[in-house]
Amino acid sequence: MALGVLLVMISGGIDVSFTAIAVAAMYITVKLMVAYQVDAVFLPFVLACLIGLVLGGFNAFIIERFKMIPLIVTLGTASIIRGLVLGLMGTSIVNINKMPKELIAFGKTDLAVATSANGATFGLTAMVLVYLALALVIHWVLNRTMIGRSVYAYGGDPESAKRAGFNTRRTIWFVYCTAGMLAGFAGLLQASMIWQANPRDFQGFELDVIAAVVLGGASIFGGRGSVLGTVLGVFMLVMVKNSLILMKVDTTWQRVVVGLIIIIATAITAWRDRKKLG
Numbered sequence: 638m639a640l641g642v643l644l645v646m647i648s649g650g651i652d653v654s655f656t657a658i659a660v661a662a663m664y665i666t667v668k669l670m671v672a673y674q675v676d677a678v679f680l681p682f683v684l685a686c687l688i689g690l691v692l693g694g695f696n697a698f699i700i701e702r703f704k705m706i707p708l709i710v711t712l713g714t715a716s717i718i719r720g721l722v723l724g725l726m727g728t729s730i731v732n733i734n735k736m737p738k739e740l741i742a743f744g745k746t747d748l749a750v751a752t753s754a755n756g757a758t759f760g761l762t763a764m765v766l767v768y769l770a771l772a773l774v775i776h777w778v779l780n781r782t783m784i785g786r787s788v789y790a791y792g793g794d795p796e797s798a799k800r801a802g803f804n805t806r807r808t809i810w811f812v813y814c815t816a817g818m819l820a821g822f823a824g825l826l827q828a829s830m831i832w833q834a835n836p837r838d839f840q841g842f843e844l845d846v847i848a849a850v851v852l853g854g855a856s857i858f859g860g861r862g863s864v865l866g867t868v869l870g871v872f873m874l875v876m877v878k879n880s881l882i883l884m885k886v887d888t889t890w891q892r893v894v895v896g897l898i899i900i901i902a903t904a905i906t907a908w909r910d911r912k913k914l915g
Contacts, residue, residue: 638823638846639853640775641816643867646850647779648812649792649859650707654696654715655820655846656839661722662688662821667731667740667834676737685825686818692718693817697810722836731834744829764830769868771819776864784811792859848895849874851902858907874898 638655645652662685670681692714699710733741747760779785787808790798799805828834853870855862877898881891 638820638842639849639867639871640771640864641819641823642846642850643853643855643862643864644775644779644788644812645707645816646855646857647792647859647862648788648808649795650700650812651847651857652696652707652711652813652816653843653847654692654711654718655816656842657715657718657722658689658692658817658820659824659827660836660838661692661718661824662686663824663828663838664722664726664731664834664836666825667736667828668726670737670740671731671735676739678739678743681737681740682822682825685821687821689817689819689821689824690814691817693814693820694810696817697813700813701806701809726836728836730836733832736828736832736834740825740829741832744826744832762830764826767826771822772864772868779864784808788812789860792856792861794860844892844895844899845874845878848899848902851899851906854906856906857903861906 638659641655642652665688666681666685669675669684670677675681696707696711696714699705699714700707744762744764746763748763748765750758750760752758779788783803784807787798787803787805788811790801790803791805791808795805798808824839827838849870850862850867851857851870852873853862853866853868855866855870874895877894878891881894886894
């Protein structure tokens, strides 16, 4: 999800619908797998990505065609998507006893397993490799392709990017469609790792993801950001939240800390940009 939000933020936009897209892609895919007794891994992930792609394209269509503010558009589409999922697909949770076995086996794959002194086992999930592979692909696209350069150019100044010959319409579609596709992939990946599909999942998760991207150095004003910074931002935010849990800090106060991280990181970014302009 953070990689998708990174693309949107570099382009100068903001997206808060990615959690709704993730839930829709995840829940629809799992429900279809259960209904048609499909027990596979590759095809479900393709379907989840396609659902995310279509929903991300819906965002792109409204933003590009009507020149609307991305925050307002994605707030509206997030509400629409969640409402349609709950209204059309139902509200029941698909538990582990109904989840496709191959999907669960995929999520349970570990790179390394260790046993603690009390006999409990724990491991490093192989999903880390999936995330790193996606990160490398997005890094390559942003730094080695024209569409990647157009994202930076559009985020820096849309009018200048247009005059320089970049297809700004294609840039908008690329950013939001890719963000939707990544959200859809992340949603199904989450379901495979927690062994259930909940249509109310990811509520309030937008703040954490945006905080991680901003913490990684992406500018909320557009034109700046990197995949490496985002990966480190996710890592740092997880470390902070885990530390708060170990310190037995209440969940309510954890939200305060995340909010402060966003404000401080954004303030540092704004100060850095003003200093360079000066």
